[in-house]
Amino acid sequence: xxxxxxxxxxxxxxxxxxxxxxxxxxxxxxxxxxxxxxxxxxxxxxxxxxxxxxxxxxxxxxxxxxxxxxxxxxxxxxxxxxxxxxxxxxxxxxxxxxxxxxxxxxxxxxxxxxxxxxxxxxxxxxxxxxxxxxxxxxxxxxxxxxxxxxxxxxxxxxxxxxxxxxxxxxxxxxxxxxxxxxxxxxxxxxxxxxxxxxxxxxxxxxxxxxxxxxxxxxxxxxxxxxxxxxxxxxxxxxxxxxxxxxxxxxxxxxxxxxxxxxxxxxxxxxxxxxxxxxxxxxxxxxxxxxxxxxxxxxxxxxxxxxxx
Numbered sequence: 046x047x048x049x050x051x052x053x054x055x056x057x058x059x060x061x062x063x064x065x066x067x068x069x070x071x072x073x074x075x076x077x078x079x080x081x082x083x084x085x086x087x088x089x090x091x092x093x094x095x096x097x098x099x100x101x102x103x104x105x106x107x108x109x110x111x112x113x114x115x116x117x118x119x120x121x122x123x124x125x126x127x128x129x130x131x132x133x134x135x136x137x138x139x140x141x142x143x144x145x146x147x148x149x150x151x152x153x154x155x156x157x158x159x160x161x162x163x164x165x166x167x168x169x170x171x172x173x174x175x176x177x178x179x180x181x182x183x184x185x186x187x188x189x190x191x192x193x194x195x196x197x198x199x200x201x202x203x204x205x206x207x208x209x210x211x212x213x214x215x216x217x218x219x220x221x222x223x224x225x226x227x228x229x230x231x232x233x234x235x236x237x238x239x240x241x242x243x244x245x246x247x248x249x250x251x252x253x254x255x256x257x258x259x260x261x262x263x264x265x266x267x268x269x270x271x272x273x274x275x276x277x278x279x280x281x282x283x284x285x286x287x288x289x290x291x292x293x294x295x296x297x298x299x300x301x302x303x304x305x306x307x308x309x310x311x312x313x314x315x316x317x318x319x320x321x322x323x324x325x326x327x328x329x330x331x332x333x334x335x336x337x338x339x340x341x342x343x344x345x346x347x348x349x350x351x352x353x
Contacts, residue, residue, distance in 0.1 A: 068119075068146070071174060071193040074200045075122050075144045078237055079112045081273050082265040088213070090245075093257040100257070104213055110139065110265070111273045113280065115288075120146035125287075129276050136279040138287065138320070140186070143177040151175060151188040152298065154207040156222050156248040159305035159349075160185050162298075174202065176228075182316040183290045184306060185298075189228055201231040207246075221245040221256045239263040286326040289336035290319065297344055305349040318343045 088104040109129040116123035126139040147170045152160040174193060178186045191204035208224050209215065227242035241261035247254045297304070306315065322343065326336055 067172070067193075067195070070195045070200070071146075072119075072122065074193055074195070074202070074232060075124075075174070076114060076117070077232060078142075078265075079114045079124050080236070081268055081270045082110050082112065082236060083268045084108050084110050084266070085262075085264045086213075087263075088241075088259055088261045090257045090259050094255055098257060101218075109268070109272070111276050111280075115284075125280075127276050127280060129273060133272055133275045136276050138181055138283070138323070140181060141179040141183060141291075143179070145175045145177065147171060147173065148175045148190075151177070151190065152185050152304070154185075154187055154209060154223070157305070158209060158308060159303065162302040165190075176202075176204065176230075178208075179294075180316065182319040183287070183294050184315060185304065187226065189226070191228070199231065201229065203230075204228045221247050223248045223253070225253075233264075236265040236267045238265070282327040283323050285333070286323045286331070286336050289333050290323075290340050293337050293340045293344065297348075301348075307347050307349050310346050315343070315347050318347075 085107045086104065090100045090103075093100070111127045111129060113125050113127070114122065115125050122144045124142050124144075126141065128137040128139040129135075130137065147167070149165045149167060149170055151163050151165070153163045155161050170190060172192060173190050175188055175190045177188045180186050187206050187208035189204035189206035191202050193200065193202045205225070205227050208226055210218065210222070210224055223246040225244040225246055227244075229240040229242070231238055231240070239262075241259070241263075243259040243261060245256040245259060247256055308314065310318075319340075322336075322339055325331070326339075331339075
């Protein structure tokens with residue numbers, strides 16, 4: 046009996062060490078997404094079930110980005126992206142990604158700028174990481190669950206989830222209202238790749254209808270940090286405001302099982318309000334209390350009537 050107990054204890058110990066090593070590998074892979082990059086964006090529609098469908102032109106662009114780790118705990122890593130334009134003279138707060146481990150709660154995109162809170166079982170998320178992607182104003186975008194795989198020197202994470210239209214098409218198209226994203230993120234020798242197999246869908250009460258499929262490649266190539274000096278200075282001036290923005294949004298997420306946001310109030314988009322507040326806060330050195338008060342007023346104005 047003692048030998049059997051010792052055997053079980055040894056097996057449990059080996060499994061625990063293996064799981065911890067896997068978690069450490071996952072964390073290192075996620076942390077390596079931060080850095081200084083030249084980014085290229087390439088998208089092309091590949092298929093449509095409609096013979097009369099007119100394929101849209103391919104999208105190609107490039108930019109410079111800095112990705113900064115804002116928060117790091119054993120089961121959460123927060124990375125903020127900043128878009129660097131006109132050399133290093135114009136900075137735009139870009140998207141944010143929160144990575145959470147074995148997280149049982151997500152905001153799932155529905156349609157028409159609305160998200161529903163979904164609770165998952167512990168088995169559904171065991172050993173998995175959720176990538177929570179937020180818009181430039183820290184409002185929700187999409188949240189996806191997947192496992193990091195580390196095999197033969199390859200480090201890869203895959204997921205599938207729904208999201209709003211991409212910014213490159215949100216002001217130009219109205220023939221679909223949901224982007225079903227097939228996300229494949231993997232590290233490369235000089236950075237990382239975000240490969241996508243997307244479905245453009247019309248979602249209605251009768252169900253989902255496929256409009257077209259799309260291939261996307263976003264390549265992040267490491268570049269010289271020296272060209273990001275102003276970006277880092279700019280963020281130091283702004284980071285207090287955006288820390289308060291994240292905290293304020295977290296309260297909103299906690300208090301609501303369904304969130305729907307109006308696209309415009311007084312003919313202004315939500316991010317325009319946030320960017321203006323951020324600049325004013327940095328200039329006038331607002332307190333955290335004043336930041337949160339002003340941010341909450343803006344969010345409340347854009348929150349649409351909640352679903353019953």
